[in-house]
Amino acid sequence: MYIYRVIVTTFDIMKDFLSGSKFYPLEIVIDDREPDAMLEYLLFYKNIIVRKERLLVGDYLIDSELIVERKTPSDFSASIKDGRFFKQAGKLAISKVPACLILEGRKREYKNLGFSKNAVQAILMSVSLIFKIPILRAKTQKDTVSIMLQSFKQLTKDKLADYKFHPRLKPKFKSQRTDKYLKQKIHILEGFPGIGADRAEYLLNHFGSLQHIFNAPESDLLSVIGIGKSTVQKMKVILNKVNFNDA
Incomplete structure (x- = not known):
């Protein structure tokens, strides 16, 4: 398991959210099958602790409050053809943690997947109406990261008083020299x-x-x-x- 600690600047879109003193550092678990580029975008944010490990449900778990399933056009197509898509949607639907689906990529990219427009609409309607999973759109990986954090902010807006935010500074451990244990x-x-x-x-x-x-x-x-x-x-x-x- 890999653990990454972040002490760098934020994207402007989430600067206010992640810079207030009342917010607590977020803990984000990334599925180890996700591309390294997604991890790199998360590393632009300060006060986020990122762990990379195998997730049984979704691709991202944000502070144990939100599960995010991320689909690119190619993954969306492949998961439908091999039957994974609705199994994944079923797991998200029964999860005790709120979940959402982010479709990453431009709309035109989803038009050349070998499915008719009506078929794609029917699939997405099933996800939103039957499985009751919100579907969000993002054009790029960077947008996906911002949307995930904005979704978390929206979901936890009534709990924000419980969140604290601190700079991740290396602690000065006073007893390092005297504590032999x-x-x-x-x-x-x-x-x-x-x-x-x-x-x-x-x-x-x-x-x-x-x-x-x-x-x-x-x-x-x-x-x-x-x-x-x-x-x-x-x-x-x-x-x-x-x-x-x-x-």
């Missing part, structure tokens, strides 16, 4: 989903010990730079999981 502590914390070396150091610098981290309430954990709600929830699930051996 620092590496072991960081290694333990890195075993939790969504926690890398930087986040582990933020947690240790804030709470001082593993025991204090594990016993901390969710609200205290969320006050730490770089720690999001989904990360905290996964940590708590793992810590509270009880395994019983068969008698």
Whole structure:
């Protein structure tokens, strides 16, 4: 699994959204089959933590709040011919996380796919009316990234008060020289989903010990730079999981 940390400028279209102090750094998971170019466009945004791994549903998972399926003309055509398209639409429809479909490319590109105009319209009507999945349009990969983030903003507009936004600065870990178990502590914390070396150091610098981290309430954990709600929830699930051996 690859983890990318971003500390660079934003596209103008999302500058206001991602620069306010009330927004929390977004966690975006990209399916590892997506092109590297999409990752590069995301890397233009600051305060986004990007992970690349295999997703079972969709191509992008934004902060555990929105699933995005991205289709180019060639992928749209191929997925219809091999039967993947409606299987993917079915998974999106039953997902507990809201989902949308982004058709990337110019409209004329969808006219030369070997399907009649009526057939394409019927397919898209099924997606929107039967599967109840919103369909969005984007001309380029860059547009797709902007539309994904705008969709997330629209979806979570009533929750934005809960989001915080901080610059991703390297933490100054005061006890690096005195704590001979620092590496072991960081290694333990890195075993939790969504926690890398930087986040582990933020947690240790804030709470001082593993025991204090594990016993901390969710609200205290969320006050730490770089720690999001989904990360905290996964940590708590793992810590509270009880395994019983068969008698």
